[in-house]
Each structure stands twice: as C-alpha cells, then as structure tokens.
Amino acid sequence: MRKRATAREVADAAGVSKWTVIRAFTPGASIAEESKRKVLEAAAALNYTPNLLARSLATNSTHQVAVFVDDFANPQKLPFLETLTERLQAEGLVAVLININTHFDHVHALLHADQRQVDAVILFGTAFRSETLNDLQFGRGTPPMFVLARDSQIEGVPAVTCDAELALREIVDHLFERGYRRPGFMTGATVLSTALRRRQHFVDFWGEKGVDDVAVFSAEKYSAEAGAEAVRGYLKETDPADRVDVLMCENDILALGAMDEIRDRFGLRVPEDMAVVGFDNYELCGSSAYSLTTYEQPRDEMVEVIVGIITGRLEPETVTLPGTLVVRNST
Amino acid sequence: MRKRATAREVADAAGVSKWTVIRAFTPGASIAEESKRKVLEAAAALNYTPNLLARSLATNSTHQVAVFVDDFANPQKLPFLETLTERLQAEGLVAVLININTHFDHVHALLHADQRQVDAVILFGTAFRSETLNDLQFGRGTPPMFVLARDSQIEGVPAVTCDAELALREIVDHLFERGYRRPGFMTGATVLSTALRRRQHFVDFWGEKGVDDVAVFSAEKYSAEAGAEAVRGYLKETDPADRVDVLMCENDILALGAMDEIRDRFGLRVPEDMAVVGFDNYELCGSSAYSLTTYEQPRDEMVEVIVGIITGRLEPETVTLPGTLVVRNST
DNA sequence: TTGTACGCGTTATCAC
DNA sequence: GTGATAACGCGTACAA
Numbered sequence: 144m145r146k147r148a149t150a151r152e153v154a155d156a157a158g159v160s161k162w163t164v165i166r167a168f169t170p171g172a173s174i175a176e177e178s179k180r181k182v183l184e185a186a187a188a189l190n191y192t193p194n195l196l197a198r199s200l201a202t203n204s205t206h207q208v209a210v211f212v213d214d215f216a217n218p219q220k221l222p223f224l225e226t227l228t229e230r231l232q233a234e235g236l237v238a239v240l241i242n243i244n245t246h247f248d249h250v251h252a253l254l255h256a257d258q259r260q261v262d263a264v265i266l267f268g269t270a271f272r273s274e275t276l277n278d279l280q281f282g283r284g285t286p287p288m289f290v291l292a293r294d295s296q297i298e299g300v301p302a303v304t305c306d307a308e309l310a311l312r313e314i315v316d317h318l319f320e321r322g323y324r325r326p327g328f329m330t331g332a333t334v335l336s337t338a339l340r341r342r343q344h345f346v347d348f349w350g351e352k353g354v355d356d357v358a359v360f361s362a363e364k365y366s367a368e369a370g371a372e373a374v375r376g377y378l379k380e381t382d383p384a385d386r387v388d389v390l391m392c393e394n395d396i397l398a399l400g401a402m403d404e405i406r407d408r409f410g411l412r413v414p415e416d417m418a419v420v421g422f423d424n425y426e427l428c429g430s431s432a433y434s435l436t437t438y439e440q441p442r443d444e445m446v447e448v449i450v451g452i453i454t455g456r457l458e459p460e461t462v463t464l465p466g467t468l469v470v471r472n473s474t
Numbered sequence: 475m476r477k478r479a480t481a482r483e484v485a486d487a488a489g490v491s492k493w494t495v496i497r498a499f500t501p502g503a504s505i506a507e508e509s510k511r512k513v514l515e516a517a518a519a520l521n522y523t524p525n526l527l528a529r530s531l532a533t534n535s536t537h538q539v540a541v542f543v544d545d546f547a548n549p550q551k552l553p554f555l556e557t558l559t560e561r562l563q564a565e566g567l568v569a570v571l572i573n574i575n576t577h578f579d580h581v582h583a584l585l586h587a588d589q590r591q592v593d594a595v596i597l598f599g600t601a602f603r604s605e606t607l608n609d610l611q612f613g614r615g616t617p618p619m620f621v622l623a624r625d626s627q628i629e630g631v632p633a634v635t636c637d638a639e640l641a642l643r644e645i646v647d648h649l650f651e652r653g654y655r656r657p658g659f660m661t662g663a664t665v666l667s668t669a670l671r672r673r674q675h676f677v678d679f680w681g682e683k684g685v686d687d688v689a690v691f692s693a694e695k696y697s698a699e700a701g702a703e704a705v706r707g708y709l710k711e712t713d714p715a716d717r718v719d720v721l722m723c724e725n726d727i728l729a730l731g732a733m734d735e736i737r738d739r740f741g742l743r744v745p746e747d748m749a750v751v752g753f754d755n756y757e758l759c760g761s762s763a764y765s766l767t768t769y770e771q772p773r774d775e776m777v778e779v780i781v782g783i784i785t786g787r788l789e790p791e792t793v794t795l796p797g798t799l800v801v802r803n804s805t
Numbered sequence: 806t807t808g809t810a811c812g813c814g815t816t817a818t819c820a821c
Numbered sequence: 822g823t824g825a826t827a828a829c830g831c832g833t834a835c836a837a
Contacts, residue, residue: 528814
C-alpha cells in the first residue's frame, strides 16, 4: 500500500513541470495536446489522481455539504436523503451526514462543520433553536446555513419547506366536506412541532369553519410507538361521546401508530368511528393494511431548490412549495 | 462574512509565534500556562478555530469515512445510519454519505472517495461486484474498504454481517415446528441477493428436514410494491392446491408488501392460509396491522465492530454476529 | 504554451 | 518553553 502519487512525480515521469501536470487535470486550461497526452499517460502509469484535499485547501472550497439530522425515526428521511445525495453529487458536491443528538449538539456540530470548511450546512428537519446560535459570532466564518423541511426560526437562515398553510387548508377543507366536525390533533415533540406550524394552521382553519374546539395532545417523540401511546392515553381519558371524529397527526409515523391502537386495541373502525390523517405520504401509508389519507411533500422540488440555492443558481431566500393531498380510506 | 482567522493572526494578536498558537490547541503539548491563556484569549477575540482541512493535509488523515449506499427503499437503513453516525462521531470520525447508482457507480465513487482522502470506505448493504474492482489498482492508494450488512464478495475486504446461517436455521426450525411443509422464498433483485445467502440457507435447511421442494421467485427490487407484485404473479399462476403454506421474504419490506397482497387482494388469511416471514425487524413489523415474524439483526453490535475495525481497535477480519428470531402472529 | 514564486493553514522536527 | 525551517499537494498570479 504505497503512498499516493503526486503531481510532482508525474511531472518527473512525463518530463514536464508539475504545473503542466496540473493543467492537464484542469478542464479548459491552456496546454498543448502533446503535453497533455504525455502527462495523462504518465499519470495513468503511476495511478495518479489529484488530491482533492489539497485542492480544497488551495481553493478554499471543499465541495462538501454538511447535512444535520436529529430524527431518524421518520422513514420519510430516507427517500429525502436519496434524492438529496443524488442531486448534490450531480453538482459535484458530497453530503457529510451529521447526527445531532445529546452527545453532539447543534453548536458543536456547527463548529465542527465550520472547522471542516464545508461549503454549506443543511439543517434537515432539525429544530434549530435560535438561542443556541447566540454563543457563536453568527455570519462570521460560519458556513451558509439552510433549513430543509422545517420552518427556519433564525433570522437570515432561509428555509425550503412544503407549504403548510396550503396543505392544512386542503386537509381541513377535505375533512369538513366529508362531514367531520370534532377534530383532534396529535403533535410530536412540542419543541420541534412549532417549527412545522401544522397544528396552528389546523386549529385556525377549523376556526374559520366555525369549529373552535380542537382537541390537541402530544406524543413523546416521533415514532409509531409514541403515537400509539398518546392515542391510548387520549382514548382512555375521554368519554366515548366526547371523542374526536377525526384525528390528524403531525406525521405519518404517529398516524400509523395511532391507527394500530385505535383499530386493534380499542376495536374502533377507521374511518367510521374515528378517521385518521397523517403527513408525508410515506410508502406504507398506501398499503392496504393502512390506506392512510395524508399529504405528500414535494420532495424532488424541495431538494432541487435547496441544491440550487447552495450552488448559487437560486437566490438564498425562503421558498415554500405546494404539496399534494392524497385521499385514501382512512377518511 | 469575513474570512476565517488563522493561527498566524492569533499569534500576532497575542504577541507570540504561530507555533505557540498551535500548541495551545494541541492537547498535551508543552506550553506555559501564561502563553496558553494569552493565546486562547486572542483566539476567542478573533473567533479562531483550527482549520481541520489544513490539518488533514499535514497529518494525512481526514477523519472522514465514506459510506456507500445503493438501496434507500429499506427503512432499516435509517436506524443503522443513526447508530453508525453516532458511533463514528464518538470516535471523532464523520460519515460522508455516498449515493451509489447508475449515475455514480462504485468505481467512480471509490475513486472520488480516494481523492478526498477518506480514512476508510464502508460498503453499507451494497453489492460490490468483484469485477468492477479490476479496473482499479486495488490496494494501491485505495482507502481500506469494509462491507456492512452484506457478505463481502471481494478477496481481502472484510465484512461485518448478521449470521445468516444461524438465522435461517432458527427460522426454518421454527417453521418446521409449527407444521409448515411447503415453503417458498421471495428474493429481491437477484444480483444483490446472492450477497445475503439467505435463500441458499433457507433451501438447504429445508432439505435437511426432508423438504426438497422450495418454491423460489423474485421481486424486481426491494420495495413493498415490488413484493406485492411478485406475490401477485405467484398466486395467479399457481393452483391453490399447490401453493406454499409459508412464504419467507428476503427482507421486511418485501414481506409487508406481500402480506398486503395476500390478505387484502386475494382474501387469504395470514398465517392460516399462508404464513409470512420477513428479515430485519423493521419497526412497523411489530405493529398490530402486520405483526410479522422476522429476524432482528444485531445492529448495535455490528456497528460497534465495524467502527472498532476502522479505528484499529479490532482486527480487520470478517465478523459474523448472531441475531434474534422475533416470532409474531404471521406464523 | 510553459515555467517560477508564492500562498493556502497546519504539523513534524530540530535548534535554541 | 519557544521559535524557526521544511513539508503536505495543489492553485493563482505573473513572467518568460
């Protein structure tokens, strides 16, 4: 396992200077055909490839984008990561996946990413509390930050999101039309959920319809199990006559857990006894075992926009994109 | 958005040489208390932090690990990524997530990762065809490679996997004991599935029990939809009297798709008319809507081992770890 | 078209 | 304990 070949070695082998070697590997550089051929030959023989690390140091651009994630329970993250990495790679960028949790919080991660000289930071579905940034001299050396799939709560940090207002309006309209009148809303972790605005819009739009009483309760975290527990607590404590007739959950995972509990543990029918709505349109929502009505985020477009912003094609400003209501049998 | 401060600037501000600045940021370096204090003060004022990029160039170690992924359809990938990133970060390493697909194949990705000087490459559940490596001067500049959650098909590349032989033995024993005698197996993409060995062991162990007829068919890819389609084709073509009484699927996602089809489209009962088994123990397998019997991979241990190998604590050799059979209502 | 200085920000090593 | 020299591998000027 020898050391890598360097431009210098290739230069010696090809009988040119190392700068000529560099030119051979720089698209559009002015270099003679003959020299280029000689260089590429020698490079192939020595198995030389440019050292991107050294290049990054010299050009002050790593072509790396840090992606912060703090919630791995939502399977919806996976297809997002798929298209995100694919689009980034198509632009010559690469994603550094950073797991934010108690051992490695936002500030540490940001500092670390900064030290790594990443070109940008994407807060993917993480709730970045504004206060955590006060310790940092913001905008000073810190790489440009963007929020994906959550509202930004920080001045100067743009977000690319699904249009929550439009989404909840469509959902509430749909539910009202179907005749539901006693709505409930299950949030996930309350700190995060403020960044989604879904609950607020849900309550507001029901208000516009003259329904002011929206039952709101909260799951411990974003998981099927937590969703099941939360609905169990609600159903136990609530007199059957007072129960909601439709339960909207902040995301699909909560909704699926809730459905299990409602149907199999309490023996209620969905949607006859209680309808359920999710958010995200995770693959299994469409399965016949659930057939969950939900709202699909415009994933490809969102990724396209955030990559466009990072590469400079688009203005770095908050963008809100319309999604699609997917009506199934749970309503 | 000024440029980052450098050690040189801090040195000037603190009235020392830049090497003293470096020492102040090097744990265990010999430096006077007084100097250190002065340096740290100046550094804080200028908001200086060491440039990890330059450090990597000088030390020839980036503390970055490339993680190759080619199948984002399996939600099981997510918790794996969660613990993997967490454990890597605990060791001061960071994961670069590389999406392998037709536009960015293994060879390109490996070349790219190599140019980025990553410390190691993890092939996470990807099937690396041995031939693709022949183009490369293997072991020459290429960073150390390891396979996670798949068998390695390459000489000299260790793999960390769940013990497929033990797993399938337990599964077949369980099924035999329950009285099933007409087993079937659904593979995913056949190229990949050879790297899992599950089918082979399944067939072998039934053979040991005197059951030589195992129906085998294949889904197009690893997704619920593909699993449903595959089982639909099978059920349509097969006379009810000849049908298998238990269907094992290569992973949970295929199994869930299959269950939907079996129950809701063909009106068969699971497990009375046809039992179903998956593999991975994805969260929703435990939901009451499915209650799928499956086999849980020892995720934490697998991650622990591969991180141990990468950090040099453990020998770089293939490791096979035992998982856990999870019996539910689908058998 | 090609070669020369110099810089990117850090670390390793040695002299003081 | 501190400063200086060289090196990591490549890029940007600029001059030849």
